[in-house]
Amino acid sequence: MAALAPITHFDVCNGLVIEKPQAEQLVAQFGSPLMVLDCDLIRTQYRALQSALPNVDLHYALKPLPHPAVVTTLLAEGAYFDLATNGEVDLVQSVGVPSERTIQTHPIKRDIDISHALAYGCNVFVVDNLNEVEKFEKYKDQVELLVRVSFPNPEVLADLSKKFGCLPEDAVTLIQHAFELGIRIKGLSFHVGSQTKSGVKYADAISKCHHIMMAVINAGLPALSTLDIGGGFPVKYTPEVPNIADFCAPIRDALAKLPETVRVIAEPGRFIVATAVTNIASVMGQAVRGGKTWYYLDDGLYGSFSGLMFDEAKYQIDSALTTGERFMSVLAGPTCDSIDVIREEIMLPKLENGDLIISTMMGAYTSCTATDFNFFKRATTVVLNETAVNELIVSA
Known part of the structure; x- marks a missing residue:
């Protein structure tokens, strides 16, 4: 495995942020879609809550992740x-x-x-x-x-x-x-x-x-x-x-x-893990409908974005490509169900097939509630910093 370039920085309202070169490297190594889990952010959140409640024993609720x-x-x-x-x-x-x-x-x-x-x-x-x-x-x-x-x-x-x-x-x-x-x-x-x-x-x-x-x-x-x-x-x-x-x-x-x-x-539960996971999805195809470009991703509501159906999470979604003029667009999931739409109005640059969409704050009630509907494979989880910086562990 090639050495992985430094990947992350962290923002309290954006979670784990992965830049375009690192996202492309991860997808080249492990395929797409991906859920990138940074254990350093698990530690950060746990310590923040422990500091806020210093005399309380914290029992992590496994349900969200x-x-x-x-x-x-x-x-x-x-x-x-x-x-x-x-x-x-x-x-x-x-x-x-x-x-x-x-x-x-x-x-x-x-x-x-x-x-x-x-x-x-x-x-x-x-x-x-x-x-x-x-x-x-x-x-x-x-x-x-x-x-x-x-x-x-x-x-x-x-x-x-x-x-x-x-x-x-x-x-x-x-x-x-x-x-x-x-x-x-x-x-x-x-x-x-x-x-x-x-x-x-x-x-x-x-x-x-x-x-x-x-x-x-x-x-x-x-x-x-x-x-x-x-x-x-x-x-x-x-x-x-x-x-x-x-x-x-x-x-x-x-x-x-x-x-x-x-x-x-x-x-x-959610407080410990929400910030720690970022999703990387690829554009499978695109079409112009109603004056907007629809980008069809290889992950969607039946996969890692399942929380959009029942949860109040507000994932931070953007293109890995951050330059160029932006246009009102639609992000859709890969399945044949018309309900599988991630975001109906989002400003994005003109994307090509294979370009990447990066979504942060996706640690809670996402991969745990994903399905294999339509036989689209669930996102692979890549673990960062479980034991050492930039050591990766991959699980299907």
């Missing part, structure tokens, strides 16, 4: 891990994550999900209803539970409290029932939604959880020792998103009011 390089990078940083499925259990186990650094947080589980996590050694689970608590009666000597509480947040795209969590006023009853079954309740958890706009939402939920913890003690039940404040920390897809230190200020203030005996954990 379940890649082994992300897990090993974060493990070396001292991270913990938030698991929700048997496949995620298998992934962390395969790369040597100690089971005591994990929790299983899916509020609804089959018995096989419980037994699979326990076989690995993960023994902390999340519940949010009586039916779920009762599934753990036969495992009561092995498990500790967190009760998930619902705090609706209509200001976010994905209000996870709509689907999961018990009402705050029902939490003590749920804990009482578990106590009667001989099951240990370790603490509480919540999730205020994805890409949350204000840290005040967390602060309010923390305060309400503190009241529940006091109510548990007043009911004569064992004191709770853990509070999981979830994820949803916002990524700077746009400049108006506050920096993470400012965003977390009200969270820090609220946490300072908790008893010192309470361990606080969080479940960041």
Whole structure:
């Protein structure tokens, strides 16, 4: 393999930036489309959040980017891990994550999900209803539970409290029932939604959880020792998103009011990985329609841009060619489905077949939700800086 020229610089609103010569070199070596993952940016984001929440143990939620390089990078940083499925259990186990650094947080589980996590050694689970608590009666000597509480947040795209969590006023009853079954309740958890706009939402939920913890003690039940404040920390897809230190200020203030005996954990996902991946796609062909040039790429909505269908991510998309007059254009994906359009209005220079389009901020909910629809192959992932600068690891 030829030596790779220096590749990256980083901008808080543009993520991993790859210049035209390096993009062309990567495509020449590994083909197109590509997802370029820089582990240095994983470290940068993890450290930024750890600095903003200095007394919180960060459990990376694998869901947005379940890649082994992300897990090993974060493990070396001292991270913990938030698991929700048997496949995620298998992934962390395969790369040597100690089971005591994990929790299983899916509020609804089959018995096989419980037994699979326990076989690995993960023994902390999340519940949010009586039916779920009762599934753990036969495992009561092995498990500790967190009760998930619902705090609706209509200001976010994905209000996870709509689907999961018990009402705050029902939490003590749920804990009482578990106590009667001989099951240990370790603490509480919540999730205020994805890409949350204000840290005040967390602060309010923390305060309400503190009241529940006091109510548990007043009911004569064992004191709770853990509070999981979830994820949803916002990524700077746009400049108006506050920096993470400012965003977390009200969270820090609220946490300072908790008893010192309470361990606080969080479940960041998108914040850790969104900036770390850049997509490189090639122009397959082009046509003029309605006075605009349509450029058909070898990646699209059914591939790495799948998040455009359901997520609020705002990818930064541009041509690797940055010179010349620009014209209103359309970027379309490769499949035969007419819905497969990435951007209907984008100013681009005149491109030739084979020219490259570079899209940044594509680490979260992109490759993990890509499909093989129409038998177009998913983008290959190229890993940078997993162990040393410019060392590359390639995975299909």
